[in-house]
Amino acid sequence: MAKAKNYTIADLEKRANQIRMDIIKMLEHAGSGHSAGPLGLADIFTALYFKVLKHDPDNPDWEERDILVLSNGHCVPVRYATMANAGYFSKKELMTLRQMGSRLQGHPERLRLPGLETTSGPLGSGLSQAAGMALGLRMDKQQHRWVYVVMSDGEQDEGNIWEAAMLAAKYKLNNIIAITDRNNIQIDGPTESVMPLENLRDKWEAFGWHVLEIDGNDIEAVIDACQMAKAIVEKPVMIIAHTVPGKGVDFMEYDFHWHGSPPNHEQAIKALKELRTLGGKIRSEHE
Amino acid sequence: MNELHLATRQKEPEPIRRGFGMGLLEAGKANENVVGICADLTESTNMHFFAEAFPDRFIEAGVAEQNLVTVGSGLAAVGKIxxxxxxxxFNPGRNWEQIRTTIALNDQPxxxxxxxxxxYTGADGATHQMLEDLSIMRAMPNMVVLAPCDSVEALKATMAMAADKRPNYLRVTREATPVITTDHTPFQIGRAYIFRDGRDVSLVATGTMTAKAMEAAKMLAKDGLQAEVVHVPTIKPIDYATILKSAEKTRHVAxxxxxxxxxxLGGAVAELLGENLPTPLLRVGMNDHFGESGKPDELLxxxxxxxxxxxxxxxxxxxxxxxxKH
Structure with a gap:
């Protein structure tokens, strides 16, 4: 069953901040992993798990659940942290990230952890898997179950993405809601210098998709866009969510060098202090 | 010697892919969860029998093999076959990584x-004559690899795949080739079969080469040599026991x-003999080179x-x- 709690936007913002702190702690403890993407995605994941998705942490395989595919598997720390916050498993387990025997693999593996829908990491294949799921659900007349897919901007260099884009448009897969984490960075640098993606909106529209463009660090905007997407029946929907990579941690924001690196101990302390005080907006660290 | 119910009379040759096409049609009738996806080669791969019978369960993906298998992974994730x-x-030549991550590691059937x-692909030439598929698919954990010897066995293999819970790869061929088995010949995933008893040498063959090995065994018999033909339609998991038993008997394996x-197959048998029963071995096949255009018989x-x-x-x-001793 879905636990529809009436969180206020302020509640959700607080939760997203908690998830960011958990991400910093996990990554520092693991000593490797990606920082920028997961921090930037914290608001989207909070919106999805605490407001948008129909899911049940006590029954991850619930047959009526919505499906969330994470295509850019390297951002999985945000999913693990959000799942722990939502009650899928204890927060203590977050500290096993990337360790031998952990359910929290460096890149997500479906078979290891209930609640993951796919195994991902190699980029470009999440949208096609979502398309397959959407087709299958339609064949079974299960269109009340939505298929969400979170993907990165950099992975749209992959041809596989555009193969999937064409197929989803051809079959009018209106039960897919895709969210692009448009943070403008990838490993080698800014997306527009590595391999220009713009005009991204035009590209998706030309491929037959309905495009919504939002501030992906605005939780309310994410929730509204997902609602709006459900009303589009003729086409699949792409939400281009503009996010700040490294969001919430001043020295990580907008810097592509943090794409694939974790904070060291001193950096983690600094980051946590900033997150606890919401960048100085909160005076007491005990709030 | 026909406990295996092999064909005793010459039948019309038939392409192995046709056995797949008819098998998929049967599997589709038996189970409504069976779906078909093709990358712009529906008739060519003989998926059209299924597509025409079950248009609502057929998806045309266009010339996009990476998408082909990843859409397949998504369909399997929601209970489809x-x-x-x-x-x-191209499949698995071009999309091997997608198969590895989203099907094999992700365990979607x-x-x-x-x-x-x-x-046997013939005139199309080296680009289209896939010769590495058994090697690259055999290296992949959690993958079943099948190469039936004729269209009749391909039908059975296709039905067996539909019922199998693991990811599977099925190799089929274009040209009409001899039909050597019958509806009654046994087929089980993971089993090898002795198609001809012998004591002097084991001819361990797969796919289209099993029929050729049977012909070669007849020629050898005229020379006074009794060749045992071991047909290996499942390259992985390979039937250790049947192959080792034959090798133990004949002490010579090709x-x-x-x-x-x-x-x-040569690599697989070399590995299992090397580790379990070192035996003189000769591997017949493509030895580290590509094919070229020509008629199938000329090329062979x-x-x-x-x-x-x-x-x-x-x-x-x-x-x-x-x-x-001979």
Missing amino acids: PFVSSYAA VKIVGSHAGL TIEEGQINGG KHFGLDENHIAMAAHRLLMDHSNH
């Missing part, structure tokens, strides 16, 4: 069908396949895969290891 077909050169494998001997002859070459290889193996 997806068969995904294209030419073996997608049924991958690679047609136009091997030299593998025959229409593909690269490095890593293919040129690359040493016709019955004459196979018989000669058996003689050579026995001569080189002269402790054999």
Whole structure:
């Protein structure tokens, strides 16, 4: 069953901040992993798990659940942290990230952890898997179950993405809601210098998709866009969510060098202090 | 000697891919969760029988093999039994990583069908004559690899795949080739079968080469040599017991396949004999080179895969290891 709690936007913002702190702690403890993407995605994941998705942490395989595919598997720390916050498993387990025997693999593996829908990491294949799921659900007349897919901007260099884009448009897969984490960075640098993606909106529209463009660090905007997407029946929907990579941690924001690196101990302390005080907006660290 | 119910009379040759096409149609009738996806080669891979019978369960993905298998993975994730077909050169040639991550590691029971494998592809030339599929698919954990010997066995293999819970790869070929089995010949995933009893040399063959090995065995019999033909339709998991038992009896093993001997059936048998029962071995197949355009029979002859070459290889193996008494 879905636990529809009436969180206020302020509640959700607080939760997203908690998830960011958990991400910093996990990554520092693991000593490797990606920082920028997961921090930037914290608001989207909070919106999805605490407001948008129909899911049940006590029954991850619930047959009526919505499906969330994470295509850019390297951002999985945000999913693990959000799942722990939502009650899928204890927060203590977050500290096993990337360790031998952990359910929290460096890149997500479906078979290891209930609640993951796919195994991902190699980029470009999440949208096609979502398309397959959407087709299958339609064949079974299960269109009340939505298929969400979170993907990165950099992975749209992959041809596989555009193969999937064409197929989803051809079959009018209106039960897919895709969210692009448009943070403008990838490993080698800014997306527009590595391999220009713009005009991204035009590209998706030309491929037959309905495009919504939002501030992906605005939780309310994410929730509204997902609602709006459900009303589009003729086409699949792409939400281009503009996010700040490294969001919430001043020295990580907008810097592509943090794409694939974790904070060291001193950096983690600094980051946590900033997150606890919401960048100085909160005076007491005990709030 | 026909407990296996092999064909006793000459039947019309038939392409192995046709057996897949008819098998998929049957599997589709038996189970409504069976779906088909193709990458612009629906008739060519013989998926059209299914597509015409079940248009609502058929998806045309266009010339996009990476999408083909990943859409398949998604369909399997929601309980479907997806068969995904294209030419073996592209599927699994082009989309191997997608298969590895989203099907094998992700454990989704997608049924991958690679047609136009091997030299029998003929005039299309080296680009389309997939010779490495058995090697690359055999290296992948959690993957079942099948290469039936004729259209009748391909039908059974297709039905068996639909019922199997694991990811599978099925190799099929274009050209009409001899039908050597019947509806009554047994087939089980993971089993090898002795198609002809012998004591002097084991001809361990797969796919189209099993029929050639049977022909070679007849030629060898005229020379006074009794060749045992071991048909290996499942390259992985390989039937250790049947192959080892034959090797123990004949003490001389030749593998025959229409593909690269490095890593293919030849590689698999070399590994299992090397570790369990070191035995003189000769691997007949493509030895680290590509094919070229030509008629299938010309190509098989040129690359040493016709019955004459196979018989000669058996003689050579026995001569080189002269402790054999004959």
